[in-house]
Amino acid sequence: AQSVTQLGSHVSVSEGALVLLRCNYSSSVPPYLFWYVQYPNQGLQLLLKYTTGATLVKGINGFEAEFKKSETSFHLTKPSAHMSDAAEYFCAVTRIQGAQKLVFGQGTRLTINP
Amino acid sequence: DSGVTQTPKHLITATGQRVTLRCSPRSGDLSVYWYQQSLDQGLQFLIQYYNGEERAKGNILERFSAQQFPDLHSELNLSSLELGDSALYFCASSVTGAGQGGETQYFGPGTRLLVL
Numbered sequence: 001a002q003s004v005t006q007l008g009s010h011v012s013v014s015e016g017a018l019v020l021l022r023c024n025y026s027s028s029v030p031p032y033l034f035w036y037v038q039y040p041n042q043g044l045q046l047l048l049k050y051t052t053g054a055t056l057v058k059g060i061n062g063f064e065a066e067f068k069k070s071e072t073s074f075h076l077t078k079p080s081a082h083m084s085d086a087a088e089y090f091c092a093v094t095r096i097q098g099a100q101k102l103v104f105g106q107g108t109r110l111t112i113n114p
Numbered sequence: 115d116s117g118v119t120q121t122p123k124h125l126i127t128a129t130g131q132r133v134t135l136r137c138s139p140r141s142g143d144l145s146v147y148w149y150q151q152s153l154d155q156g157l158q159f160l161i162q163y164y165n166g167e168e169r170a171k172g173n174i175l176e177r178f179s180a181q182q183f184p185d186l187h188s189e190l191n192l193s194s195l196e197l198g199d200s201a202l203y204f205c206a207s208s209v210t211g212a213g214q215g216g217e218t219q220y221f222g223p224g225t226r227l228l229v230l
Contacts, residue, residue, distance in 0.1 A: 032216045043116060043204060043221035051216035090157060096215045099170035100208065101147065101159040
């Protein structure tokens with residue numbers, strides 16, 4: 001069975017500082033990986049995803065993530081945090097083939113301090 | 115705006131009652147997924163429909179059922195409601211959701227259900 005672990009349910013950074021949100025997955029075969037963001041009272045929006053090809057993936061709003069198979073990780077980073085980045089971030093995986101249900105981590109709430 | 119619509123936005127009901135949540139996928143998307151978001155369970159996959167047929171089932175209770183209609187909209191029916199069913203219910207859609215993975219799922223704004 002697939003599972004996702006997000007280290008840290010709450011992360012707080014200063015505006016302009018580096019954002020690092022950690023995600024590790026467990027899967028018998030490397031899955032496809034996603035990061036979604038949820039702003040207050042809204043649905044989930046895709047930030048970026050890794051399926052095949054380059055392991056460093058760039059997404060929207062200046063975010064990027066790197067798939068590291070040896071570490072079973074897919075950490076999300078942004079060089080300089082902005083106040084508008086305050087939200088909840090979810091890492092998720094799906095199988096490469098077959099049922100495409102998303103298996104989510106528990107989420108990380110990102111707070112930006114002025 | 116993802117293009118996925120869900121109605122109603124909020125629903126307040128009593129234990130034992132039955133409710134229906136509705137989802138319209140993005141134009142052209144054939145698959146609809148239902149997820150439940152609660153404080154204790156997090157985001158959990160419930161069920162997927164592809165072009166009118168059930169394709170995958172997750173942690174969906176027997177009291178819950180879903181269907182996808184010929185116009186591809188979907189309904190999630192929750193019956194004999196319990197306090198623990200209070201949650202945010204999301205619908206998502208994707209182009210196919212069949213076979214080859216990696217498709218983006220586009221999420222609706224959700225329906226917040228409160229069972230009193």
